[in-house]
Amino acid sequence: MASKHYSNLDLINLVDSFPNAATHPVFHAERLGELSILVHDAHTLGYILPSVTAVLKDTKLSGTHWGFSGKVITLAGETVEERSENIRKTTESWRENGIFDVLRGWRNELYTVYSPKGHEYFRLERSACALFGVVTYGASVHMTAYTASPLKIWVPRRNPEKPTYGGLLDNTVAGGISSGTSVFETLVRESEEEASFPENLIREKARAVGHVSYFYQRMKTAGGEEGLFQPEVQYVYDLEVGNNVIPKPCDDEVQDFKLMDVGQVKAELAKGSFKPNCSLVLLDFFIRHGIITPENEPDYIEIGSRLHRLLEFPTR
Amino acid sequence: MASKHYSNLDLINLVDSFPNAATHPVFHAERLGELSILVHDAHTLGYILPSVTAVLKDTKLSGTHWGFSGKVITLAGETVEERSENIRKTTESWRENGIFDVLRGWRNELYTVYSPKGHEYFRLERSACALFGVVTYGASVHMTAYTASPLKIWVPRRNPEKPTYGGLLDNTVAGGISSGTSVFETLVRESEEEASFPENLIREKARAVGHVSYFYQRMKTAGGEEGLFQPEVQYVYDLEVGNNVIPKPCDDEVQDFKLMDVGQVKAELAKGSFKPNCSLVLLDFFIRHGIITPENEPDYIEIGSRLHRLLEFPTR
Structure with a gap:
């Protein structure tokens, strides 16, 4: 064989x-049209699949953790610590309820997500990064x-x-x-x-x-x-x-x-x-x-x- | 000082x-909106300034050398030789009439422009490449x-x-x-x-x-x-x-x-x-x-x- x-x-x-905007603008635009974007201050921080957005909207936690406006999703919180805490509560509730297979690889290891220009924006469990499409x-x-x-x-x-x-x-x-x-x-x-x-x-x-x-x-x-x-x-x-x-x-x-x-x-x-x-x-x-x-x-x-x-x- | x-x-x-479509999509789209594109078979080969497009449309030569359809410009010719000859006649008439300063640097040196996937598409005098924005x-x-x-x-x-x-x-x-x-x-x-x-x-x-x-x-x-x-x-x-x-x-x-x-x-x-x-x-x-x-x-x-x-x- x-x-x-x-x-x-x-x-x-x-x-x-993932399609490149320079060489494949039509494929890129089409793919973008299907997903939600995690945004801070008009800067895109990550891409989120519709299936994840649906779960995110459906996640019940006390207090405000997320904002939704059309395809734009924002993470609530004034400081790095507040935002990191909000996303931690969200992802831990998903983990406890066994919602995403990818979280079975939970590492207890935090990665940092940056906003322009190189400022720490929040920290996130490593295995959850791909759910938010952050770098x-x-x-x-x-x-x-x-x-x-x-x-x-x-x-x-x-x-x-x-x-x-x-x-x-x-x-x-x-x-x-x-x-x-x-x-x-x-x-x-x-x-x-x-x-x-x-x-x-x-x-x-x-x-x-x-x-x-x-x-x-x-x-x-x-x-x-x-x-x-x-x-x-x-x-x-x-x-x-x-x-x-x-x-x-x-x-x-x-x-x-x-x-x-x-x-x-x-x-x-x-x-x-x-x-x-x-x-x-x-x-x-x-x-x-x-x-x-x-x-x-x-x-x-x-x-x-x-x-x-x-x-x-x-x-x- | x-x-x-x-x-x-x-x-x-x-x-x-030049703005990058990935990181600066709005600037990139705005800049693209201002110019014409040299196209072969739905592939973009180069970008052309409005001032160059105006001269190109105004250039009188016997026979058909160029096609215009909105912002899309095509080079006439069935073979590499025919296309190279068409673009040579065009650029030499510009040079003789002293139309573009950039052609004062005429080198008598031919560069090759490719179409996908790596096929030779035409050859062009080196100093004229930037007029057509070809790679x-x-x-x-x-x-x-x-x-x-x-x-x-x-x-x-x-x-x-x-x-x-x-x-x-x-x-x-x-x-x-x-x-x-x-x-x-x-x-x-x-x-x-x-x-x-x-x-x-x-x-x-x-x-x-x-x-x-x-x-x-x-x-x-x-x-x-x-x-x-x-x-x-x-x-x-x-x-x-x-x-x-x-x-x-x-x-x-x-x-x-x-x-x-x-x-x-x-x-x-x-x-x-x-x-x-x-x-x-x-x-x-x-x-x-x-x-x-x-x-x-x-x-x-x-x-x-x-x-x-x-x-x-x-x-x-």
């Missing part, structure tokens, strides 16, 4: 799946550890028992940035927790090399309700290591690490073996390291642009 | 100046030559006699990709012509590292009419060199080269000393090399995304 072969652009399409800005850091000559990449396999994307391949280090933690300190912590990299190695050798951003509309494989909106930003780091540095699983996230050459990584990408958003970090790595070139990739420009999608929501 | 200080985001705004895809290659430790960058100063951006700083190598020439072969040729880099050095050591794209609406400093549309893509290369490799001017484009450290390059960027689109290539270099980081640049994500703008026109 022939298995599916994913081109590099296919891998982008899987993750950057999980600074949601994660992803690092590729590699040896330079020959170029080989340390690739972990996710624990098969993980509820999402269990058993798929991943980036060497990847982890979420919780409210109140800086990007680099998250990288240091996750590098130790996931790969047993010592702190001083990361502080001395990890290099910030940009970001990857995309607008994902969730598929079944992501768990929970289909169609939820997940605009995301990943901060990207490279770590060049010598042959004496060997990552080791530390927590139960990772099953094992393998040192793969470029051909093996490409083959696994084409088979769809990687967690979808991790494949984007590897495509960006291959572009920056001269593996994917204008000569060997017909969609070079589109791929490079879509790996850095400018999102229509406020940034941190 | 205090001189202007440009932030990194200011440098982007100077060059990526000068693959318009140029830009390379940064640098020494690694300490990190220093070879920066040329443009010949002060050049009609555009004379005397400003530039990327180590930068040059246009003419019709029929590949990206990498253009890099090899320009590296020899502009910096006297030997061919084998480029073939062995130059590394493709991505692209930079933006949508520029021309200002007075660009020469010719203001407001013309210039959506552009630059293929970006890095060249790490040792202390024994010294670029030397070969043609009359460059006055001299200086080896600047990161602090000097940053200071010249902030003073606006670089040719505007070259500053973007350096910002991308600083992001990829860990000089600009999430910790020291508040607009990190916006800058990284806007350096790779997804253009609303067909790609090569």
Whole structure:
């Protein structure tokens, strides 16, 4: 049985799946017409599915938590704390009543949602972010550890028992940035927790090399309700290591690490073996390291642009 | 007298100046409402100012060269050759009659305009591209030559006699990709012509590292009419060199080269000393090399995304 072969652009399409206003204005307008928007001060903070809006309108809590005006939804509260409390009560009542499958992945981990220009607007349980379609800005850091000559990449396999994307391949280090933690300190912590990299190695050798951003509309494989909106930003780091540095699983996230050459990584990408958003970090790595070139990739420009999608929501 | 200080985001705004449909839908729609669009098969190939449309309608040539239907303009011709011939006759008659200042920079150099999906659609004199607002895809290659430790960058100063951006700083190598020439072969040729880099050095050591794209609406400093549309893509290369490799001017484009450290390059960027689109290539270099980081640049994500703008026109 022939298995599916994913081109590099296919891998982008899987993750950057919400229509782009620049290149697909009609699809974009049509999709926007179907949903509600979470708004603050004339700025759109997130997109909400009709099924979620219906539940939101139907949620009975004491006091005013939400405002509705046509397709526009607002979150009540004068301060970050008040707004965070309002959205917490709402989402906890949904969780207690088992309304959304996506909340079964409740993490007790708060993400920050920003309003322009980079002001903290409210904090929200991580697993509930997609219900409001807010940018999980600074949601994660992803690092590729590699040896330079020959170029080989340390690739972990996710624990098969993980509820999402269990058993798929991943980036060497990847982890979420919780409210109140800086990007680099998250990288240091996750590098130790996931790969047993010592702190001083990361502080001395990890290099910030940009970001990857995309607008994902969730598929079944992501768990929970289909169609939820997940605009995301990943901060990207490279770590060049010598042959004496060997990552080791530390927590139960990772099953094992393998040192793969470029051909093996490409083959696994084409088979769809990687967690979808991790494949984007590897495509960006291959572009920056001269593996994917204008000569060997017909969609070079589109791929490079879509790996850095400018999102229509406020940034941190 | 205090001189202007440009932030990194200011440098982007100077060059990526056409409103983005994702983040500024109202401005984008308003601007679109003012102009005509060059169309093929329901695909928009370029934007045309009302002043140019008026001249186009008024241009008398034997035979049919253009179609007009409301705001939609089409180029007549069944083949690439016929279309290229039609647009050549049109632009040459403008040039002979001295109608557009921008055509004083006539180069006798043809650029290719593509239709989806990557098919050559017509070829057009380089200096006339902005009149039709077509993407000068693959318009140029830009390379940064640098020494690694300490990190220093070879920066040329443009010949002060050049009609555009004379005397400003530039990327180590930068040059246009003419019709029929590949990206990498253009890099090899320009590296020899502009910096006297030997061919084998480029073939062995130059590394493709991505692209930079933006949508520029021309200002007075660009020469010719203001407001013309210039959506552009630059293929970006890095060249790490040792202390024994010294670029030397070969043609009359460059006055001299200086080896600047990161602090000097940053200071010249902030003073606006670089040719505007070259500053973007350096910002991308600083992001990829860990000089600009999430910790020291508040607009990190916006800058990284806007350096790779997804253009609303067909790609090569």
